[in-house]
Amino acid sequence: MFKMQPFCNVTVSYTHPGLNDTIYVEAWLPNEDDYNGRLQSLGGSGWTAGRFVLQYGGMINAVANGYASVTTDAGVPGDLTDWLFAIIAKQLIKSFYGKAPSYSYWNGCSQGGRQGLKLAQQYPSAYDGIIAAAPGINWAEFFMNTIWPLFYMESTQQFPRGCELDEITSLAIASCDELDGVKDGIISDVDACRQSFDPFKQIGKSFHCSGTNSKIKISHAAAAVANASWSGPRFSDGRFMYYGFEIGTALSEVAPTKCTGDTCVGTRQDFAFAYQAFVNRKVTTELTNITARDFDTLYRNVKLLYASNLETNDIDLRDFRDAGGKMITFHGLADTAISPAGTLDYYNQVSDFTGNVTSFYKYYRVPALKHCWGGNGGQPEALFSQLRAWVENGTSPEDSPVVIAGLGNSTQQQIICPWPQTARFDGSCSAKNSTTCWSCKE
Known part of the structure; x- marks a missing residue:
């Protein structure tokens, strides 16, 4: 269970004149004593941009860890609102706490992963760090x-x-x-x-x-x-x-x-x-x-x-890189919704185009993980904190710990590795159920 921390809910609506739309941006702002000075925006899922039960679960977790957290329903299908609600969120935070957030992060999977890539591609200065997991790239x-x-x-x-x-x-x-x-x-x-x-x-x-x-x-x-x-x-x-x-x-x-x-x-x-x-x-x-x-x-x-408004297959991420942005994508290899091979293909194209891609963008394949979560594979929960360390301290993420559901209802400590490395088990290791028995190899 998430621990519910007290927070202030500030919901803003806005419209684009002539488009007959109404877009809602919902910000949860923790008490000043609990606030860590950072923004974490939550992406959507499926055909939904945000502001529904899965996002609220993520926002509860974010607020519990001191983040100001934001989501949007986008009003109508589109991507401009992903960028605009970052601007609105930062303004709300500045008004509420007296200063803008020190760092801003995007955290999304599936539709939220697609939104994260779109932000890196078209609005490279909107966020310092982006988790763009299991993204719907080529819609x-x-x-x-x-x-x-x-x-x-x-x-x-x-x-x-x-x-x-x-x-x-x-x-x-x-x-x-x-x-x-x-x-x-x-x-x-x-x-x-x-x-x-x-x-x-x-x-x-x-x-x-x-x-x-x-x-x-x-x-x-x-x-x-x-x-x-x-x-x-x-x-x-x-x-x-x-x-x-x-x-x-x-x-x-x-x-x-x-x-x-x-x-x-x-x-x-x-x-x-x-x-x-x-x-x-x-x-x-x-x-x-x-x-x-x-x-x-x-x-x-x-x-x-x-294609024109939903695809996020632009491989030129140089503006995001030059703005100092850092991004992590993970994708479960047992995904029943979006093919992880398509995500790998996109990452390899970015690598070929930019060179030295791991200086700002890393991709993790997660064995046996289903779409965003579930399955027998381990949930890569440490990646967000590793992203934050990368953005704020320059600590580049390498292996990341996961706990998989093993044979006979057992669990096993393993690691996932940034592509093109894969995790390999050392059979001579005495601590069989420990991440120390694993290493990343090409």
Whole structure:
């Protein structure tokens, strides 16, 4: 439970003349004796800019640690408000405490991560430090990946049981678990696992299916759907569109089915709804006999609709770097919403463009962590304090401690490392459940 500290809630509304909008900025200001002189703004989630239950939970934590904390509903979809509410927040803090905050931080994941990148790209002086976790960078592409497994099942008429997909995931974990030097029930080296584990070689293997309460065999359909989910969406001519989910992700969540007897069907109609909303512009229309060309058409329409105001794939962060900004991105390798490979691709492009990227921007891949939190991977809770030390003291973050949910309901102390380093376990270490047994290696 968070400890609730007393604070003053100052909510400001403003509008842009002629746009018929109303935007709310909500600031929680701790008592002067508790205030640490710093601003922590909370980003949004999903399709929401902020000012909802997840942000309020984060604000409670921020205020408890002495931060003035701010969130906004943005009024309407857009990004200018992310910058404007930083200005408003700083003015409120100056009025309330008599001086501006010493340092300002952005802390966001998913939509909030996307907002953080947008701030670094377009408003490089707004924040001194930014956590931009699991960001929705290429909005159209990652959206297409979320519906790709569903489209693949519909277009190929292959609907495996969920237990089959779960079994393939379990077999992948068993095969790749110890690639990092320790058996802990998670996949840490997803790149090596992709090279060594073939879902089609699992066809015909028997296992107990909880859904049928009987022993069944892994089908070709299950292997095909797993492979498609990991490979990611393709255009109708086979060209690469975007990155898929990482191996070890819960496949039954990204490709859900419902079975009656021996007949299974998809349980979500995301592609049909998206096509109706973004192509036909009428959600009540029927959609049957969908084709790969329909998938191409949907991508083009989503790209036209969202690219200009939601994508955050600008790789030129030199202004942010030159303003003295520091940024950390982390992404769970078991994310079922946004492909972590897309985030890695963006980071590598920034690195190639700017050079010496780790002087101001670091990226951490978190094994077995789901979207922002959850899963068996450890929550990288120390990264925010490491960001603050980087901004205020020049202490560049290296490894960061996490606690993973290991085998047999156990927990294990591990570390995550800044890319391109990965965590490696020292098998000769005597303190098996200690971060001292781990080191970062390229």
